[in-house]
Amino acid sequence: MRAIVQALHTQGIQAQVCAVVANTRDAPGLAWARDHGIEATLVAHADYASREGFDRELARVIDAYQPHYVLLAGFMRILTEGFVEHFRDRLVNIHPSLLPLFPGLHTHRQALDAGVQWHGCTVHFVTPAVDHGPIIAQGVVPVLADDTPESLADRLLPVEHQVYAQVACWLAEGRVALDASRRVHVRGISTRSFMIAPPGAQAE
Numbered sequence: 191m192r193a194i195v196q197a198l199h200t201q202g203i204q205a206q207v208c209a210v211v212a213n214t215r216d217a218p219g220l221a222w223a224r225d226h227g228i229e230a231t232l233v234a235h236a237d238y239a240s241r242e243g244f245d246r247e248l249a250r251v252i253d254a255y256q257p258h259y260v261l262l263a264g265f266m267r268i269l270t271e272g273f274v275e276h277f278r279d280r281l282v283n284i285h286p287s288l289l290p291l292f293p294g295l296h297t298h299r300q301a302l303d304a305g306v307q308w309h310g311c312t313v314h315f316v317t318p319a320v321d322h323g324p325i326i327a328q329g330v331v332p333v334l335a336d337d338t339p340e341s342l343a344d345r346l347l348p349v350e351h352q353v354y355a356q357v358a359c360w361l362a363e364g365r366v367a368l369d370a371s372r373r374v375h376v377r378g379i380s381t382r383s384f385m386i387a388p389p390g391a392q393a394e
């Protein structure tokens with residue numbers, strides 16, 4: 191979330207993060223947002239008896255800010271079909287794997303157990319089927335021999351920040367579209383794959 195706010199600002203894009211909404215009181219993003227003059231609201235899922243009740247209030251709170259897009263960042267509650275349809279084609283997530291590999295939780299553990307040599311993250315539109323929506327961009331990192339889920343997560347995190355921040359800029363610039371077969375196109379952009387250059391790599 192911080193990477194997105196900072197990228198929109200740094201790149202001088204005429205769009206703002208209008209609000210940060212969290213489902214847990216201790217989400218560090220709430221305090222960070224308020225410190226940076228961004229509206230921040232808590233909708234605590236624990237206060238609701240059903241997922242539908244929580245999602246209805248979440249949608250009401252978000253709608254009041256009239257956002258063009260809703261970006262999930264570290265949001266860990268599966269959203270109901272009603273919520274997803276309400277924000278159809280405006281709801282985006284980043285998932286810490288190269289989808290369609292390793293949907294669900296504990297993705298770094300899943301990648302190590304599978305023996306893959308590349309891991310990564312996927313920014314995608316959210317659909318009712320969890321971790322299955324149209325892919326906007328992906329970033330990769332190598333898997334190293336001694337990796338643990340933690341070391342792999344640490345290597346991936348800066349790539350997640352780069353990829354999601356770039357996608358936020360494309361969305362803000364109105365470049366992102368879905369075609370009739372629900373594939374993503376980003377106007378004027380040919381490369382939607384990201385990797386961070388290894389140390390020592392020289393720019394041309």
Ligand code: NHR
Nearest residue numbers: 265266267268269283284285316317318319320321322
């Ligand atoms: N909701 C829908 N409908 N579709 C998606 O693609 C969604 C979604 C909600 C969140 C993020 C996703 C991720 O990036 C996301 C994508 C949490 C769970 C989960 O199992 C699954 C996917 C994601 C996030 N949540 C448990 C639940 O019962 C709670 C787990 C916990 O609290 O730790 O909601 O990985």
